[in-house]
Amino acid sequence: MEKRFLNEWRFSKQEEKEAWTKDFDDSTWEKVTIPHDWGVSYPFEKHFSSGTGYLPGGIGWYRTKQSLQALGDLTNKVVKIHFEGVYKNARVWINGYHMGMRPSGYASFYYDLTEILTYNSDDSLLISVRVEHTDLADSRWYNGNGITRPVSLEIHDSIYIDEYGTSFSTPCVTDQQAELVIEHRLVNTLKQDRVVRIEQMLESLQTEKVMNISQEIQLNAGERRTVTLKAKIEKPELWSPEVPNLYQLRTKLSYQEESLKENESVYNEYVGIRSFQFDVNEGFSLNGQQLKIKGVCLHEDAGSFGTAVPMEVWVRRLIKLKEMGANAIRMAHNPHSFALYRLCDTMGFLVFDEAFDEWENPKNKWWQGHNVYPPKLEGAAEHFPTWYEKDLENMILRNRNHPSIIAWSIGNEIDYPNDPYASPLFAEMTGNNDNSKPEAERIYNPHRPDMRRLRTIAEKLVRLSKTLDPTRPVTLAAAFPELSTKIGLIDHLDVVGYNYKEHLYEEDHRKFPDKPFIGSENSHGFKEWQTANTLPYIAGQFLWTGIDYLGEAHGWPIHGSGAGLLTLAGIEKPSYYKRKSWWSQEPTVYLTTIPYEKNKRRAEWEPTYRKWSYPAEQEIEVRCYTNAKEVRLKVGNLEVPNVRYDDTFGYYVARINYQPKTLSVEAVFEETILHDEIRPEAAPTALVAMNYEIPQRWREKLAATDLTLNKNLHQIECQVLDYAENPIAAEVMVYLEVENGTLLGLENGDLADTTAYTESFRRTMQGKLLCFVAGARKKETVVTLRSPGLPDTRLILKNREGST
Structure with a gap:
């Protein structure tokens, strides 16, 4: 083909x-x-x-x-x-x-x-x-x-494999042997019968070991038929997030034409061998080993690219999430691009694949700001009754050979009360989990569609999913299980996902002893992570979200959601390093600060800052995100006393009266000491720019699975410096000029910045800016960055013919 x-x-x-x-x-x-x-x-x-x-x-x-x-x-x-x-x-x-x-x-x-x-x-x-x-x-x-x-x-x-017609599954896997089942749906468009030879090659991308099997069949004129091949492979190279081993599945079809000429066609897929299980008491296991899912939810836009995101942009983002310790992604709330699934296979992320955000009735669509009434009621629900079977079939058949995918989700927050479904049981409850809604929206409304309908639809979707792919569990992300479990919404699910609702885990584990549970959507708090991490029967969690995204905005000029650990520019927030200290096995340390306000209750969502410049003697709370057992905090040469680990929030904390001296920390590990510091900021004196390079090891892995990177798409990371060449959080306007190339967009991650993405200027946020440039082939691309009062910065980019 x-x-x-x-x-x-x-x-x-x-x-x-x-x-x-x-x-x-x-x-x-x-x-x-x-x-x-x-x-x-x-x-x-x-x-x-x-x-x-x-x-x-x-x-x-x-x-x-x-x-x-x-x-x-x-x-x-x-x-x-x-x-x-x-x-x-x-x-x-x-x-x-x-x-x-x-x-x-x-x-x-x-x-x-x-x-x-x-x-x-x-x-x-x-x-x-x-x-x-x-x-x-x-x-x-x-x-x-x-x-x-x-x-x-x-x-x-004329004889070919039908669209999404190959299925690869591994019904029994150990580290010594794996059983393989390969199915192909073949189509004969000829008016004559033909004997077709199917040659199957499975080649390791790591060791180049090859297994071959073959089979001959007669395919009648105009016939469509599913052909099954079975084999066993000794000492399989298993796929996991830590070691994402892959195989190339190469299928060759050959038959003789009327002229007796041999006709051959070849189809390639990339597959993995692994086993997994969701257990009601032991949580999630992969290849026989328990594994806590450390996941993030992702929408599919990327700022200035909208939803037409180049693969290189996803690679940069995923590398950062990987380095943070994430091992899973929930595709919120719809099937994503083919490239993203292949990247998850290749780079090592488990995937929850999700089909729908709404079923046959529309949810509230906020158009004047979040929870500002009245909502509009447009959207995908209009086509659900006619198209849901085809859309679900498309997602599952298209994606079923990805080893990264471990569950099919049939819906997200379908059970949100009064949005649109309602139940008389709601009248007995104290309200739902969105208290910012008007009171009328938080009580039972008998004129809304009846919530019992959800069970019927869920049963249909589960049955169809199981018919299309019996090898994976079916789940959904429940928003209000206090109510939806009473009307049987979860009865037909293999795995139950709760959005937030961590306080129900222990109780519902007892109430539904035959159901495995997972946090399908979770906030960023330490308590929420500790709950998922310490309860063995909870498979893990998916944070809302891994990366900021456009839309779901609270109100003008804010035009996106800041729920991510990375900004729209793919720049790490302080919360990224906090999460890394909980999730990563690698030693890490990171300082951040926030003005201390007496009697103000700390909140997980409040922003902290990578800066050390405040009014003299102002009381500042210093937070240190680290997985070390001991830290030594200093201002200048003086060690700060009373540094304590706050086991409510999961980090070290100290309160200091500000002094314009270097704030530093030593994090003591068994075999090393890590150092971090923040210096008092001076005025901006320079703007530096660096072309981001995808590490060679990732380039090689991606190339092995035919993921072609564009060598001439450049992601330029800019940083404002002071006189001592220290990075500072200054906001300066930057103007870009590109010679022998095209400016694709600028992104600073500021969700309140309404500068059009087509403009060639944008200010930095927290001293940073990301520039996307397409270079001209076989020519050098020159990028000049200008900022009033600062020297011009000139970057020369090498371009090459072709890709890698």
């Missing part, structure tokens, strides 16, 4: 009459590269929806023309076009023929072009796509606009 990506398109962000016709003139349209999110190409505006980040939607058209001759000889070939994701309501025409539509912006879909191409009067293949996202408040977060994921042409022989 040959795959060709269709990257270059023309785009118009308006309704276009008859743009589906083959002879339509699109010469004045904008040239864009797919993946493409048009939303971030426009300014933030207050009249748009806060839920979707104050960015526009609308109607957009895409068109591309391809040469059929360039595709080679298509005789006896099957040609398909594959869309990985279009947000949303995509309608597709090929050479003027309407192929169909797909409402979901997260589902991948394809069309068979074989017959259409036989009607061609010329050499051209013209593809037209209409995207409609006019219901701006259709989601609780930003979902993007347009063809936000790759598009490709697939050229198959």
Whole structure:
């Protein structure tokens, strides 16, 4: 099978009459590269929806023309076009023929072009796509606009493996032997029967050990048939987050044409061998060893890229999460891009894959700020009754061969009371877990849809999931289990996910002794982590969230959620280092400060600062995030007394009257002493810039699984310095000029900064800024950064032909 990506398109962000016709003139349209999110190409505006980040939607058209001759000889070939994701309501025409539509912006879909191409009067293949996202408040977060994921042409022989037609499973695994079951759904488009030889090769990417099996079958004319191959492999190289061993699964189909010419086609997948279990008493185990899940929830946008996120940006982010100690990701609240799953396989993250945020009735969509009434009631629920089976099938069949995926989630917070479902039992309760809502929203409303309906839908979704993939458990993320467990919502689940609600773990473990539990969404507190970590029957937790995201904003000018450990720029917050001190096995230490206020109760969510510049003698609370058993804190050369470990919040703390001398700490470990310090800030005197380089070991691992990195996409990290070359948190305006390249965007992580992403200037936040630049091939790209009052910074970037 040959795959060709269709990257270059023309785009118009308006309704276009008859743009589906083959002879339509699109010469004045904008040239864009797919993946493409048009939303971030426009300014933030207050009249748009806060839920979707104050960015526009609308109607957009895409068109591309391809040469059929360039595709080679298509005789006896099957040609398909594959869309990985279009947000949303995509309608597709090929050479003027309407192929169909797909409402979901997260589902991948394809069309068979074989017959259409036989009607061609010329050499051209013209593809037209209409995207409609006019219901701006259709989601609780930003979902993007347009063809936000790759598009490709697939050229198959007449006998081929159907779309998502390969299944790889390991029903029995030990460190000595693994049983393999490989299934292929084969399609014969010929009008004659054929004997087909299936040659299966499983090659280790680590040791290059190879296992071969083969089988011959007769495939009748026009037949579709699932063929099963079984084998055993000795001493398998097991996949885990710590050692993500992978195999290449290479399938060769061969048969004779009428001319007696041997016809061969090859299909590749990357798979892993592992076993796992969710146990009602022992929690989660992988390859026979107990493992606590340390997960983060992620939405799929990345600031200036919207949801059309380059893989290189994800790699940088995932490396940081990996170094923090995270070993799992929950794909909130929809299937994500193919590349992200492959990265999880390759880099070593367990995955909870999630299908829906709402079922047949819409949730509240906040458009004037979070919990500001009245909400709008638009969104994916409109299409759920018609499309849920196809959308769920698409997610599971597309993703089932990823070793990283350990559970299918059929929904997120579907049971949120009065949003929209209600129950008479609610009248007996004191309220739900969102006390900021008006009182009318916190009492039973008999005019809402009845909550008992959820059990019926859940049963259908679980049954379908099990039919499509019997090898993984099915779960959901429950928001109000006090109520939903009473109406049977969790009865058919294999694993029960609670969003927050840690106080119910022990009680519900006793009430439902046949159910394994996990924290499917959790806040960042030490108490919440300790609860999950110390109760053996809790599989782990998923923090809300790992990275800040656009949308779900509290109100203008805030246009995103700051719930992450990393900012939108992928820059570590102090909370990142706090979490690292709890999750990572590597020695770590990090200082942060906050003005002390007497009688003010400390909160997990309050921001702290990487700075040591305050009014003289102001009382400052110093916090030290470390996994060391002993610390020595100093101001200047004097050691600070009364440094104590606060086991309520999980860090060392001391209160100091500010002095303009270096604040430092020594963290004492068994075999080493780590040092950290913050110096009093002086005025900014320089801006430094460094091109982020993905470490070579990750480049090699990604290349081994055909994850091609763009060598000419540059992520430039900028930092403000003082006269002593110390990094400082100064906010300065930065102007960028790019020679022999293109500025793709600037991101500082400030969710209140409404500077349009198309601008070539942005101020730093906490002294930092991230710049994305596409270099020109075979030329040096020169980036000049200017900031008033500071010397210009010039960075020369080497570019190369091709990728790695």
